[in-house]
Structures are given as C-alpha cells and as structure tokens.
Amino acid sequence: MSDASVPTGAGAPRARLMGVPGPDGRFGEFGGRFVPESLVPACVELSSAFDEAWGDPSFHEELDGLLTTYAGRPTPVTECRRLSEQLGVRVLMKREDLAHTGSHKINNVLGQALLARRMGKQRLVAETGAGQHGVASATAAALLGLRCVVYMGEVDVARQELNVFRMRLLGAEVRPVSSGSRTLKDAVNEALRDWVATVETTHYCIGSVMGPHPYPYMVRELQRVVGDEAREQCREVLGGADPDVVVACIGGGSNAAGTFAGFVDTRSALVGVEAAGGAALGSGVPGVVHGMRSMFLQDEDGQILEAHSISAGLDYPGIGPEHAQLAAVGRATYHSVGDDEVLDAFRTLAATEGIIPALEPAHAVAWLLRAARTGEVPPGSTVLLTMSGRGDKDVAQVMEMQS
Ligand SMILES: *Cc1c(COP(=O)(O)O)cnc(C)c1O
Numbered sequence: 001m002s003d004a005s006v007p008t009g010a011g012a013p014r015a016r017l018m019g020v021p022g023p024d025g026r027f028g029e030f031g032g033r034f035v036p037e038s039l040v041p042a043c044v045e046l047s048s049a050f051d052e053a054w055g056d057p058s059f060h061e062e063l064d065g066l067l068t069t070y071a072g073r074p075t076p077v078t079e080c081r082r083l084s085e086q087l088g089v090r091v092l093m094k095r096e097d098l099a100h101t102g103s104h105k106i107n108n109v110l111g112q113a114l115l116a117r118r119m120g121k122q123r124l125v126a127e128t129g130a131g132q133h134g135v136a137s138a139t140a141a142a143l144l145g146l147r148c149v150v151y152m153g154e155v156d157v158a159r160q161e162l163n164v165f166r167m168r169l170l171g172a173e174v175r176p177v178s179s180g181s182r183t184l185k186d187a188v189n190e191a192l193r194d195w196v197a198t199v200e201t202t203h204y205c206i207g208s209v210m211g212p213h214p215y216p217y218m219v220r221e222l223q224r225v226v227g228d229e230a231r232e233q234c235r236e237v238l239g240g241a242d243p244d245v246v247v248a249c250i251g252g253g254s255n256a257a258g259t260f261a262g263f264v265d266t267r268s269a270l271v272g273v274e275a276a277g278g279a280a281l282g283s284g285v286p287g288v289v290h291g292m293r294s295m296f297l298q299d300e301d302g303q304i305l306e307a308h309s310i311s312a313g314l315d316y317p318g319i320g321p322e323h324a325q326l327a328a329v330g331r332a333t334y335h336s337v338g339d340d341e342v343l344d345a346f347r348t349l350a351a352t353e354g355i356i357p358a359l360e361p362a363h364a365v366a367w368l369l370r371a372a373r374t375g376e377v378p379p380g381s382t383v384l385l386t387m388s389g390r391g392d393k394d395v396a397q398v399m400e401m402q403s
Contacts, residue, residue, distance in 0.1 A: 016265075017264050017325075017326065017329070017331055018220070018257075018260065018261050018264045018322065018326075020217070021213065021217050023047075024213065025047075025212070025213020025214060025216070025217065026213075027216070027321050027322045027324070027325035028324075028325040028328055028329065029286075029293070029325075029328070030286075030292070030293050030294050030295075030321035030322070030324040030325050030328075031213060031216055031292055031293060031294070031321035031322065031325075032212070032213060032288075032292060032293050032321075033212040033213040033291060033292075034212060034288045034291050034292060034293065035192075035212045035291045036196065038196050039192070039195065039196055039199070039212070041199075042195065042196075042199040042204075043212050043213065043214070045119070046115075046119075046203075046214060046218075047213065047214040049115060049118065049119050050115060050214055050218045051214075053114075053115055053118055054221060059114070059115075059118070062114060063110060063111055063114055066110050066114070066143075067107065067110065067225065070100060070110070070143065071099050071100045071106045071107070071110060072098060072099050072100050073099065073107075073225065073229070074229045074233075075094065075095045075096055075098050075099055075226075075229070076095050076098065076233070077092050077093065077094050077095065077229075077230060077233035077234060077237065077384070078092070078093045078095055078353075078355075079091075079092055079093075079237060080092070080093055080352075080353050082352045082353060083348075083349065083352045083353055086352060087368070087369070087372035087373075088372060088379040088380070089368075089372050089377055089378075089379065089380065089381045089382070089383055090380075090381070090382045090383065091368070091383050091385060092233075092234060092237060092238075092243065092382070092383065092384045092385070093353075093355070093384075093385050093386075093387045094226060094229075094230045094233075094259065094384060094385070094386045094387060095387055096226060096255065096386060096387060096388050096389060097355070097357070097358065097361075097387045097388070097389050097390035097391075098390075100139075101135060101136050101139055102358075102389050102390045102392065102393070103132060103136070103255075103358065103388055103389030103390070104223060104226055104254070104255045104258065104386075104388050104389065105132055105133055105136035105207065105254075105389075106136055106139070106140070107222055107223050107225055107226065107258070108136070108207065108208075108219050108222045108223055108254060109133075109136040109137050109139065109140040109205060109207075110140050110143075111218075111222035112124075112140070112203065112205045112206075112218075112222070113137075113140035113141060113143070113144050113146060113205070114144070115203070116146060116203035116205070117144055117146065119203065121146075121201055121202055121203045122146055122147060122201060123146060123147040123148070123149070123198065123201050123202040123203070124137055124140075124141050124146050124147070124148045124149070124202070124203055124204075124205045125148075125149045125150075125151065125191050125194045125195060125198075125202055125203075125204050125205065126148070126149075126150050126151070126191065126204070126205045126206075126207065127150070127151045127152070127184065127187040127188045127190070127191040127206075127207065128150055128151070128152050128156070128163075128184070128187065128207065129152075129153070129156055129183065129184030129187065129312055129313070129315055129316065130156070130160055130163065130311075130312030130313045130315070130393075131152065131156065131160040131162075131163025131164065131166070131167070131312075132163070132207075132313055132389070132393070133207030133208075134150040134152060134163060134167050134172070134174070135163055135166050135167055135170070136207070137150060137172070137205050137207070138150065138166070138167045138170035138171065138172035139170055140205075141170070141171070141172060142170045142171050142172075147173075148167075148170075148171065148172040148173070149172065149173045149175060149194065150167055150172050150173070150174050150175065151175050151177050151187040151188075151190040151191045151194070152164070152174055152175070152176060152177065152187050153176070153177045153180075153181070153182040153183040153184060153186050153187050154176045154177060154178050154182040155181070155182040155183050156182075156183055156184065156187070156312070157174065157176045159312070160312070162393075163393075175190070177189075177190045181306060183306070183315070184315060184316060185289075185290070185304060185316075185317065188211075188290050189290075191204060192204070192290075192291075206219065207219075207252070207254070208251060208252025208253060208254040208316070208320060209223075209252055209253045209254045209257045209320030209321075209322060209323075210252045210253075210290060210292060210294075210316075210318065210320050210321075211290055211291045211292060212290075212291030212292060213292075215291075216257075216292065216320050216321050216322055217322075219254050219257070220254070220257040220258060220261060220320075220322060221261075222258075223254050223255065223257060223258025223259075223261070224257075224258050224261040224262060225258065226255065226258040226259050226262070226386060227258050227259045227260060227261045227262020227263060228261070228262045229262075230259060230262055230263075230384055230386070231262040231263060231266070234382075234384055238382060241382070242263065242266040242267065242268045243263075243268050243382040243383055243384040244268065244269065244377075244381040244382050244383065245268065245269045245271060245377055245381060245382070245383045245384070246259060246260065246263045246268045246269070246270050246271065246383075246384045246386075247270075247271040247272075247273060247364050247367060247368060247383060247384070247385050247386070248260070248271075248272060248273070248361075248364055248385070248386040248388065249272070249273050249274075249314065249360045249361050249362075249363040249364040249386075249388060250272040250273060250274045250314070250319060250323065250334070251278075251313050251314045251315070251316055251360060252316050252318075252319065252320050253272065253319050253320035253322070253323045254320070255361075255386050255388040256272045256323065256386070257320060257322060257323065259384075259386045260272075260326070260332060263384075264331065268384075269333070270326065270331060270332035270333070271332065271333055271334070271335065271367065272323060272332055272333070272334045272335070273334070273335055273336065273337060273363045273364045273366070273367040274314065274319070274334060274335070274336045274363070275307070275308075275309035275310070275311060275314040275315075275336065275337070275339075275342075275363060276309075276336040276337060276338045276339070277307055277308035277309050277339075278297070278307030278308065278309050278314050278315060278316065278317060279297075279334075279336040280294070280295045280296055280297055280307075280316075280317065280318050280319035281295055281319055281323065281324065281327050281334040282334065282335075282336045283297060284296050284297050284298070284317075284318065284319070285298055286324075287302060287304075287318075289304060289318055290318070292320075292321050293321060294318050294319055294320065294321040294323075294324045295318065295319055295324045296317055296318040296319075297317040297318070298317075304317050304318075305317055309339070310339040310342055310343070310359055310397075311342070311358070311359035311360050311362070311363070311394070313358070313359070313360040313389075314359075314360055314363065335367050337363050337366040337367050337370070341366040341369070341370065342359060342362045342363055342366045343362075343398065343401070344366065344369070345357075345362045345363075345365035345366035345368075345369055346359065346362040346365075346391065346394075346398060348365070348369065349362070349365050350391075355387065356390065356391035356392070356395065357387055357389075357390070357391050358388065358389035358390055358391050358393065358394055359391070359394045359397075359398075360388055360389060361385070361386065361387050361388045361389060362391075364385050364386065364388075365385065368383060368385060
C-alpha cells in the first residue's frame with residue numbers, strides 16, 4: 001500500500017485510493033452531492049440500492065452473464081508489435097473497441113439498466129453529447145425492455161444525426177434541448193430536471209464518472225472490469241509483471257477510472273490524456289457543477305466555458321472528481337494533446353496496427369507517440385493503453401478534414 005495510500009495526517013486512518021468512499025461521496029476535497037433538496041432522497045435511494053446490489057453475488061452473476069454473452073467480454077489485450085518496434089517501447093492495448101456498440105460505455109449502461117430494473121423503475125433518462133452514451137443507454141433499455149428518453153442539445157442533434165437515428169431505431173425518444181449553449185452541459189441540466197419530476201419511476205443513467213454521489217463511484221465500479229481484466233491479461237503477457245505505464249483518454253473519465261482501478265495498487269504510472277481544448281486538469285479551476293465538486297473550465301465569473309475538441313466525446317468542460325483527487329495526491333498525472341497530434345495518431349495506429357481508433361482514444365495514442373519520442377516514456381518501457389472505442393463513427397469526419 002505504498003504509493004496508493006493517501007496520508008490523511010498523523011494517526012489518521014489511511015484512506016485507500018479508489019476504494020469505497022464515505023456516505024458523503026467525497027474523494028479528498030472533490031466529489032460530494034450538491035443537488036437540490038428534492039433530489040437528495042433519490043441519490044440516497046440509488047446509493048443504497050447500488051451498495052446492496054454490488055454486495056449481492058446474484059447481481060454480479062446476472063451482470064457478468066450479460067457482459068459475456070451480450071457485450072462480448074472479456075475484451076482482449078493486443079500486443080502492438082509494429083507500433084512497439086517503431087516507438088522502442090512495448091505497447092499493449094486493451095480492446096474496448098471490440099465490445100458491443102463499439103466502446104466501453106456498454107459496461108456502465110448494462111450495470112445501471114439492471115440496477116434500475118432491480119429498483120422497480122421502468123424508465124431510463126440519459127444525457128448525451130456526441131450521442132455515444134445515448135446509443136449505449138438506448139441499447140441497454142431495448143435489451144431489458146425499459147423506456148428510454150435521451151436529452152441532447154439542439155446543436156448536437158444537428159451535428160450527430162446518425163446517432164439520433166440509431167437511438168430512435170433502438171426505441172428511444174430523443175428530446176432536443178434548446179436552452180443555454182444547446183450542448184452537453186445543457187442536456188445534463190434537462191436530464192436532472194426530468195429526474196426530479198419523475199424519480200418514482202425513473203432512473204437517471206449518467207454516462208461517466210460524474211455527477212452527485214453515488215454516480216462517480218458507481219460508474220467507476222461498473223467500469224473496473226476493464227482494469228481488472230487488463231491487469232490479469234498484462235501479467236500473462238509480461239510474465240507476471242505489471243506495465244510501467246497505464247494510459248487512457250479522459251472525457252468525463254470513466255474508461256480511465258475503470259482502467260486505473262485495476263492498477264492503482266501497483267507500481268504502474270497512471271496517465272490520463274485530455275483534449276487540449278477541454279483540459280479541466282490542465283486549465284480548470286475547482287468549482288461545483290452538475291452535483292459535484294471538481295475541476296472545470298470557467299471564466300473569471302465562474303461561468304462554465306465551452307470545451308473544444310476534434311472529438312465530441314471529449315467535449316465536457318469538467319472531469320470526474322476522483323481524477324481531480326488522483327491528480328491532487330500525485331497518484332496519476334494528466335496531460336493534454338492538440339487536434340493535429342490526434343489526427344496524426346489516428347492515422348499512425350490505423351496504418352501500423354490495422355486498428356482505426358475512435359478520436360477519443362487517439363488522444364491517448366497521441367500522448368504515447370510524443371512521450372516515446374521525448375523519452376518521457378523511456379525506451380524499453382511497457383505500456384498498457386486503453387483503446388476505449390472504435391473509429392467507425394469518426395472516419396467520415398476525418399475524411400472531410402482531409403479534403
Ligand atoms: C464517451 C467516450 C469517451 C469519453 O468518456 P470517458 O467517460 O472519459 O471514458 C472515450 N472514448 C470513447 C470511445 C467514448 O465513446
């Protein structure tokens with residue numbers, strides 16, 4: 001428990017990083033539950049329902065069954081031989097791009113949909129920006145026979161018409177949001193408003209390690225399957241050793257949190273990669289938004305700024321509170337990469353490994369290309385990179401940018 005323990009003062013109990021948070025849902029000075037009075041009972045109910053389910057072997061049996069027979073788990077770890085040769089570091093890739101619906105998001109939504117059903121709720125609401133979490137939520141709702149309403153900013157509805165069509169095919173109702181900047185943060189507000197009014201029948205399915213307690217904790221636990229599998233798979237490949245570096249991209253931070261959870265008590269360096277235009281840990285300041293205390297891009301008056309990225313999935317102007325804690329205590333480091341580097345990484349990975357990445361994990365690849373070149377990751381190191389999703393959704397965009 002050396003580098004994974006947080007000293008909390010002389011004689012104080014040492015809180016384990018990425019363990020079970022207290023009832024207040026704090027991760028150090030971050031996290032918490034900052035919601036209107038009317039939502040407190042719903043959060044408390046959800047919290048105890050999750051704790052109870054997570055301690056119940058029959059819940060795990062059902063979830064693991066779906067993850068295996070429906071979502072295609074376990075996903076493999078691929079040794080990237082040609083990229084390794086090119087970089088002089090040994091690159092292993094955790095292949096969430098091979099999961100059903102094309103990303104790690106299915107792990108979270110299957111868990112939350114099962115939990116909703118267990119709580120007797122027949123309706124899911126979700127927010128979505130690029131549409132990926134909306135599609136995943138609609139998928140899980142279809143599978144389990146739940147109704148599904150997805151809130152999406154009008155701007156995003158126009159930008160992501162294919163995903164809107166997918167959600168409707170899957171039986172979900174897509175509600176365009178016309179308030180504010182008509183993007184993701186406004187969709188979150190509308191989804192919260194819906195939940196306040198319908199909490200008896202409705203579960204709010206949040207798409208990342210964000211929002212009021214228990215969401216950041218619950219979503220991390222539902223994604224820890226990525227890190228737990230990867231740790232075993234890496235040990236098999238590396239003769240019992242853990243990788244020197246574990247790297248994942250960060251939007252809200254769920255694929256990274258799930259990955260890190262499997263390695264937080266090892267000696268592996270943990271690295272999160274944000275988009276330069278959405279680097280909440282690079283350029284953000286502490287604030288309370290969307291039910292949690294975390295780091296956000298804000299102007300001088302505390303107004304939330306728009307994040308900008310080539311990748312719509314990394315467009316959230318904040319970051320999950322547990323990442324803010326991991327950064328504060330120095331257990332993980334966070335870096336950002338620019339759009340040009342991301343495009344270069346997108347092409348490089350496709351041409352060297354035959355894997356077309358989603359633009360989100362192309363950020364992690366971009367950091368690795370840079371870090372291997374500068375020696376920040378020394379030659380001969382072993383690196384696990386979480387390939388959070390596949391690039392099919394992004395090829396048209398990249399093609400257009402080329403012309
Ligand atoms: C949504 C998404 C992300 C960003 O979300 P996190 O919660 O940070 O994981 C990253 N990669 C892919 C492929 C996504 O669809």
